[in-house]
Amino acid sequence: MEMNRKNRLVIGLVAVSAILLGKIFYIQIVNDKYKKDASNNSMVYNYVYPPRGVIYDRNGEILVGNEVCYDISVTPRDVRPFDTLALAAALDTTADFIRERMAYYELYRTRIGYQTLSFIKHITPENYIKFAEEAYRFPGFKAEVRSVRQYPFNAGGNLLGYISEVDADFIKEHPDYRSGDYVGKTGLEAAMEDKLRGVKGYHIYLRDSRNRLQSPYKDGEEDKPAEPGRDVVSTIDAHLQQYGQRLMEGKVGSVVAIEPSTGEILAMVSSPGIDVDVLSDIGKHYAEIARNPRKPMFNRTVMASYPPGSVFKLINGLIGLQEGVLVPSDSYPCNHGFPYGGNRRLGCHGHASPLNLLSAIATSCNGYFCYVFRNILDNRRYGSTAAAFDRWREYVLSFGFGRKLGSDFPSELGGNIPTSAFYNKVYGEGRWRFQTVISLSIGQGEIGATPLQIANLAATMANRGYYYIPHIVKDSEGVEIDPKYKERQYTLVDTTHFKTCVEGMYMAVNGGGSAGGTAFSARIPGLDVCGKTGTAQNPHGKDNSVFICFAPKDNPKIAVAAYVENAGFGATWALPVASLMLEKYINGEISSERKYLEDRLLTTRFF
Amino acid sequence: MATLETGSFDRGLGKTVDWRLVGCYLALVLIGWLNIYASIHSAEPGSIFSWSVRSGKQAIWIATAVVLDVLILFVVNPRLWEVISPYAYVAVFFLLVLVIFVSKDVKGSHSWFELGPVKFQPAEISKITTSLLLAMVMSKPNFRLANRKHFLYVALIIGMPMLAILGESETGSALVYVGFLFVLYREGLSGWWIALLGLAILLFILTLVTKWWISVAVMFALCAGYYLQLLHHSRREQRNLRRRMFWRCVMAFLAGVVLVFATDFIFNNVLQDHQRSRIEVLLGMKEDPAGVGYNVRQSMIAIGSGGLFGKGYLQGTQTTYGFVPEQSTDFIFCTVGEEWGFLGCLTVILLYVFMIWRILNDADRSREAFTRIYGFCLAACLFMHLFINIGMTIGLMPVIGIPLPLLSYGGSSLWAFSVMIFIFIALDRQEKKYF
Known part of the structure; x- marks a missing residue:
């Protein structure tokens, strides 16, 4: 092509057109920012919130349901002068409140623009009817129907958990939630959030530049219906749970009941707890609950780490038997305790001496288990105390202590079982022996266990050597639990040894006063109850009271652990709680000769 | 025919x-x-x-x-x-x-x-x-x-x-x-006029979005660069051409400097408010998504x-x-x-x-x-x-x-x-x- 002036101009024309087309190509095809802006501009997603799933107990009672409530929203731009007093009367609020809100909207009118804002939340159905009748007098105000949680059963706020509106931090971490969504924060609501939540639906509308809705987008083709949340069946027995809560009223502690043959948690009481009455509107009461010195929010059943006390003797006995350093007929003397060097003595209470393993379990003899623990740690097979200790620790961990059990209940903690490395660090390598850690023999010292782990021990005893991971949700239509909850978790101890120790537990309850059984008041006529008391020393005050039990002895239906803080002997407080729960669950009612226990519990309050 | x-x-x-x-x-x-x-x-x-x-x-x-x-x-x-x-x-x-x-x-x-x-x-x-x-x-x-x-x-x-x-x-x-x-x-008409017009627009924009001395430096580099390349491509005998081009480059540079210093005046005093803000929005000097933008x-x-x-x-x-x-x-x-x-x-x-x-x-x-x-x-x-x-x-x-x-x-x-x-x-x- 000849480079004359016309052709130069043509080249310029083509170049300029190419620049225009290049920029158009960039904004239309390369950069998708404008597409997003366009949908933000013109598409309005009207969300349809699905009803949250209902939570049932194991017998089909509704633990958590839904009820309808009404919110009032306002579009300040559409508000016309109205009768403030009439609106205040309809909404059961004050005229001052309304005036204050209207002044606020006026002040920020440019920022608010055409937005619709929440005006009052949770008005009663009566107020809603009043408002609806007169709504024509209040242009710009609109009632919106929402569903809120409702709790027909007082089954405990810590167990059920609460839901609350997501905040900005939460949305940042969970991009599939949007402002205005609710999420389960604790308990069952949090554990089953993905099932209960359902799927939000929406209608897409087109709006014009002045935020007036114009028409459904593509005639609703792209709309999505809401999918209701799935119902969840909990393993909880609502009546048992409620009974446990009543027994624990005024006491600090926990009760956990497990069905040994499945690992299903029947009851899970943390006291003091959150009352279900405040659950649906927890935001209003949150500060008050958080201020309570007894920490109702703290779910003791899975989070508190207590020394397990004498119930732990069972484990030491089992380990001794399995390791071959103890046979059931071994007798050891105990004269008010176990001397362990110098003038030191680990004290014990009065009982027959010398005694064998079964009696030692039945009477909860401290001295006997010091001998057992000595035998375990001084076992020549392992060469050193530290190696023997590590072996001991392996056994303990196989019972589910010192680690998270893996329950489906959220915020579970693992308690603590020290390692030999820990003692090496404290005392120096090779500079500690069984005397140094002798408290461990009776479940004291550096051991921490959650009530759930202690209850799991009861279930393991009931099963004679294995447990199912405790869990709170049952299989139901549309909800399938993790198969791990259906697998037996074997301990490292053989079933025969368990049988021996269970005999000891049986004697503790049914041996009669002559045998010195510590748990004789847990005896229920016609029911073979096995139990073990514990009194855990507590550096912060009075001893903690512990009791584990299960019944019947053969084919056990329920295993219970109760832990009452600062209540003294295990036999005095934890025992009646656990054994009453057991009786209530199996027999459905409390026999007349044991009514006095129930009365005493229901009338005694420590705070 | x-x-x-x-x-x-x-x-x-x-x-x-x-x-x-x-x-x-x-x-x-x-x-x-x-x-x-x-x-x-x-x-x-x-x-x-x-x-x-x-x-x-x-x-x-x-x-x-x-x-x-x-x-x-x-x-x-x-x-x-x-x-x-x-x-x-x-x-x-x-x-x-x-x-x-x-x-x-x-x-x-x-x-x-x-x-x-x-x-x-x-x-x-x-x-x-x-x-x-x-x-x-x-x-x-x-x-x-x-x-x-x-x-x-x-x-x-x-x-x-x-x-x-x-x-x-x-x-x-x-x-x-x-x-x-x-x-x-x-x-x-000489193509220089179109080039100069384009240059003037570029200078104007450059002065608005950056500092005045950057524009002056760019202008200087352009003029000096052009003159040097002319020296390189012309023979010693073309003395007249060289001299003429030297003065042209000086003039162009001076005109450019005047334009740079006039930019603020033109922008703030000659242009009307809405024109000024439209240019500011275009050059990204101002964000105004609700108004001019x-x-x-x-x-x-x-x-x-x-x-x-x-x-x-x-x-x-x-x-x-x-x-x-x-x-x-x-x-x-x-x-x-x-x-x-x-x-x-x-x-x-x-x-x-x-x-x-x-x-x-x-x-x-x-x-x-x-x-x-x-x-x-x-x-x-x-x-x-x-x-x-x-x-x-x-x-x-x-x-x-x-x-x-x-x-x-x-x-x-x-x-x-x-x-x-x-x-x-x-x-x-x-x-x-x-x-």
């Missing part, structure tokens, strides 16, 4: 009329009409022929414009345009000045005559008369652009209506007159959301629901972009480019200087409108209100461009008829 003498030799319509140009014209007008309907079409669609709305009115404008086209092509003797050009120019210039004093204020500008229901804008016609007079004067056999007196004539012909239109506060329409520079270039932002959202194939005719969400202002007039291209996508934009732009290229070719081939110069004037006007208008909708140019030729709603604009294009087609036909 005999037939030529009698003047009855006619190669027929098929050979003489540039039907491709006519085709482009009709296609663009039709696209415009469809898009005007789309841009006013809302959730409740009315008929495209409904007389009360813009698409119906545009149909009338199109019909009358086609009648005008036919008259110009077949009835009016093309020689007439050359003859009446001085009178038409003077008359229109009179109207341009008159309108400043008698018109109502429409968004700050005084450019519309209102005679009852009829409204018209003399600035639109002035493009035609200026082109005609320019073609007439420059096609005189003894015209020399290098002659200072002749150059002054040309400058006056272009500058006077431009100033009058600036006086009407129609900056966009005035800016179109800058395009006549390309015509002068074709007719022998609103138009461009919405326009870019509308076009950008179109994607490759667009959302389909009448399916645009941005343009249908009035997010883009001035949508059937200055921002008609948004509708094309949103509903027809990149392919639609490509089609429309290619139609324009083809049309302008065709006009340039026909004009350049023409044996009559009048036809040639007029054709270049027409091409320049079309190009300036195209570039400014589309550049504005996609954020390459500040918001300058001028219509997209043939597509935008409006009788004045459609008529003016129709007349202007068909005068050229008629002139071109005349050429092909007799040569």
Whole structure:
């Protein structure tokens, strides 16, 4: 092509057109920012919130349901002068409140623009009817129907958990939630959030530049219906749970009941707890609950780490038997305790001496288990105390202590079982022996266990050597639990040894006063109850009271652990709680000769 | 030979009329009409022929414009345009000045005559008369652009209506007159003028967005660089050339420095507030998505959301629901972009480019200087409108209100461009008829 002036101009024309087309190509095809802006501009997603799933107990009672409530929203731009007093009367609020809100909207009118804002939340159905009748007098105000949680059963706020509106931090971490969504924060609501939540639906509308809705987008083709949340069946027995809560009223502690043959948690009481009455509107009461010195929010059943006390003797006995350093007929003397060097003595209470393993379990003899623990740690097979200790620790961990059990209940903690490395660090390598850690023999010292782990021990005893991971949700239509909850978790101890120790537990309850059984008041006529008391020393005050039990002895239906803080002997407080729960669950009612226990519990309050 | 003498030799319509140009014209007008309907079409669609709305009115404008086209092509003797050009120019210039004093204020500008229901804008016609007079004067056999007196004539012909239109506060329409520079270039003006103009605009922008000394440094580097490369490529004997170029470079540098220091003054004191803020938004010096930046932002959202194939005719969400202002007039291209996508934009732009290229070719081939110069004037006007208008909708140019030729709603604009294009087609036909 000849480079004359016309052709130069043509080249310029083509170049300029190419620049225009290049920029158009960039904004239309390369950069998708404008597409997003366009949908933000013109598409309005009207969300349809699905009803949250209902939570049932194991017998089909509704633990958590839904009820309808009404919110009032306002579009300040559409508000016309109205009768403030009439609106205040309809909404059961004050005229001052309304005036204050209207002044606020006026002040920020440019920022608010055409937005619709929440005006009052949770008005009663009566107020809603009043408002609806007169709504024509209040242009710009609109009632919106929402569903809120409702709790027909007082089954405990810590167990059920609460839901609350997501905040900005939460949305940042969970991009599939949007402002205005609710999420389960604790308990069952949090554990089953993905099932209960359902799927939000929406209608897409087109709006014009002045935020007036114009028409459904593509005639609703792209709309999505809401999918209701799935119902969840909990393993909880609502009546048992409620009974446990009543027994624990005024006491600090926990009760956990497990069905040994499945690992299903029947009851899970943390006291003091959150009352279900405040659950649906927890935001209003949150500060008050958080201020309570007894920490109702703290779910003791899975989070508190207590020394397990004498119930732990069972484990030491089992380990001794399995390791071959103890046979059931071994007798050891105990004269008010176990001397362990110098003038030191680990004290014990009065009982027959010398005694064998079964009696030692039945009477909860401290001295006997010091001998057992000595035998375990001084076992020549392992060469050193530290190696023997590590072996001991392996056994303990196989019972589910010192680690998270893996329950489906959220915020579970693992308690603590020290390692030999820990003692090496404290005392120096090779500079500690069984005397140094002798408290461990009776479940004291550096051991921490959650009530759930202690209850799991009861279930393991009931099963004679294995447990199912405790869990709170049952299989139901549309909800399938993790198969791990259906697998037996074997301990490292053989079933025969368990049988021996269970005999000891049986004697503790049914041996009669002559045998010195510590748990004789847990005896229920016609029911073979096995139990073990514990009194855990507590550096912060009075001893903690512990009791584990299960019944019947053969084919056990329920295993219970109760832990009452600062209540003294295990036999005095934890025992009646656990054994009453057991009786209530199996027999459905409390026999007349044991009514006095129930009365005493229901009338005694420590705070 | 005999037939030529009698003047009855006619190669027929098929050979003489540039039907491709006519085709482009009709296609663009039709696209415009469809898009005007789309841009006013809302959730409740009315008929495209409904007389009360813009698409119906545009149909009338199109019909009358086609009648005008036919008259110009077949009835009016093309020689007439050359003859009446001085009178038409003077008359229109009179109207341009008159309108400043008698018109109502429409968004700050005084450019519309209102005679009852009829409204018209003399600035639109002035493009035609200026082109005609320019073609007439420059096609005189003894015209020399290098002659200072002749150059002054040309400058006056272009500058006077431009100033009058600036006086009407129609900056966009005035800016179109800058395009006549390309015509002068074709007719022998040094290309340096266009380069200098481009350089001046770049310097202006550079000074606005960076520091003044950066602009001075760039200017210095350009001048020094040019002179050094001249030294390198010239021989020692060309001393005169070297000396002349040295002084030119010094002058250019000094002019540049003056411009740099005048930038602030021009920007803050000469430009009006809205012009200043539009430039600030374009250069990203200011964010104002709700105010001045609103138009461009919405326009870019509308076009950008179109994607490759667009959302389909009448399916645009941005343009249908009035997010883009001035949508059937200055921002008609948004509708094309949103509903027809990149392919639609490509089609429309290619139609324009083809049309302008065709006009340039026909004009350049023409044996009559009048036809040639007029054709270049027409091409320049079309190009300036195209570039400014589309550049504005996609954020390459500040918001300058001028219509997209043939597509935008409006009788004045459609008529003016129709007349202007068909005068050229008629002139071109005349050429092909007799040569």
